[in-house]
Amino acid sequence: MQKKSPSLFNLAVIVGALGYFVDVYDLLLFSIVRIPSLKSLGISQEEIDKTDILNIQMIGLLIGGIIWGILGDKKGRLRVLFASIILYSLGSIANGFVHTVGQYAVVRFITGLGLAGELGAGITLVSEIMPREKRGLATSLVAGIGLSGAVFAYFINVAFRSNPEGWRTCYFIGGGLGFLLLLLRVGILESGMYKSIEQSAVRKGDFHLLFTNGRRLKKYLTAILIALPNWYVIGILITFSNKFASIMKVQDPVDPGKGIMVAYAAISIGDVLIGFISQWVKSRKISLWIFHIIAVIGVIWFFLLQGATSTTVYWVCVVLGFGTGFWAMFVTMAAEQFGTNIRATVATTVPNMARGSLALVALLFKSLIPSQGYFKAGWITGIIVFAIAFVSLAITEETYGKELNYIEPL
Structure with missing residues (x-):
């Protein structure tokens, strides 16, 4: 009897x-509540600007x-998946009890350790248990649904931000x-590919x-390097969208938190659609090229917003978010390029x-800001980032439909 496809x-x-x-909820929640949470700990705005908790x-x-x-x-995808969930869940709860900047920094470091493991273990597990014709769709669903956690974090914060201590509840x-x-x-079983080498002497x-x-x-x-545009868009353009908007004389105040929220909503949609596009064109690379080009269009539009309204800025954030909605595909491609013995390490x-x-x-x-100014430094950085990403994507191997049941040689 033929084995039923998962x-x-x-x-x-x-x-x-x-x-x-x-x-994603926890990761973005810190960015959303960073200022109010530190203020509730009695930290001045000047001291907040100097804190380095995000880098920690x-x-x-x-x-x-x-x-x-x-x-x-070494120990299995499933063990890491749940161990990481336990660690970042404990870290998230501990965040609600901090009373000093030092405690906050230590807890965010520990939470960061936990947050680091979940996606890679999940993508590796899903990639190995799903048949090759469904692999891209499955991993896209993982990222698409997962990234909507940023939207959830935004609205949870809105629900509790009237209380100075509401960030703890979040x-x-x-x-x-x-x-x-x-x-x-x-009921979740370990990857069969991993089980086949678990007890072997394979490195x-x-x-x-x-x-x-x-x-x-x-x-x-x-x-x-393929993913550099993602963090340029979120970490520079959208995070500092209020500063760019001021320089471009946008008519109304721009809220970066709202920009991040609408961008992540679009990212989650993009991450689901890219799986179907990859399936349709039977190519990981073509689907990534499409989304990178959309992101470039969004960046060009962003720097042409002189005198626009804040609503237009948020629509640009939607385009930028959609164009960078390739998180799942980029991690899936990384996992597909390496053997079972180091696949989780890579992913x-x-x-x-x-x-x-x-x-x-x-x-x-x-x-670049001292010599070029804030605005010009923004688009020069974008040109460099996208150039690196384009070269990297051009020389990356195609992995659509690739057989994953192999070992990476020494």
Whole structure:
């Protein structure tokens, strides 16, 4: 009898999607409540501007990405998926109890460690259990549903922001959602591909393997650089959209929080659609080219907003968000390029390295401001970022329909 193909809505896909939903909720919640939460701790605006909690969280993400990725190949995708959910859920709850900046920083670092593991483990698990003809659709659903967690975070904050201590409740909700998610773990099975090598002497989870072979290193670096536009758009253009709007004399005040919310709503839609487009054209690369071009159109429109209304700015944020709605596809392509013995390591480190790239993009942007001015520095940074991403995408191998049941040689 022929084995029944797993459903697109099987439990592993659902848990992966909901896990990423809580992950994104917590990650974006900190950006949303950072200022009011620090003010409630008695910190002045001048001191808030000097705090480096966001970078501390990003360090946690980078370190956690390597740790969880290695463990995902050594101990299994399923164990890492749920261990990471437990850690960031505990971290989210602990965020609600902090009373000093030092405590806040430590807890955000720990939460960052936890947040680093969920997406990579989930995408790897889903990629390995789904048949190749459904793989792109399944991982797109994981990211599409997951990224809507940012929208949920925005509205949860709106519901509680009238209370100076309401940000604590927002964190408690995130932690509670994470622990509720753990109830769904019953019935999820480990990847068969991983089980086939679990007890073998195959070298698993060796991060050094990525750097001992030129071809592997090129694949790894290009997998990361493809996503540079995502963090340029979110971390520079939309996060500082109020500053750009002021320079361009936009008619009404612009709320970056609202810009992030509408952008992430569009990103979640894009992340689902890109799976269907990839399926239709039978190419990961073509679908990524389409979305990168849409993002370029959005960026050009953004810098032509002189004298526009705030409503127009938010519509541009929608276009920018949709154009960068390729998160799932970029992580899926990364996972598909490497063997079972280091696949989780790649799928977990790549998105966290891409997240961490925001620090370098921001450094480039800030270094250009003294000589070029804020506005010009913004579009020059964009040209550089997209040029790097385009070259990386051009030399990346096509992975649509690729057989994943193989081992990466030494």
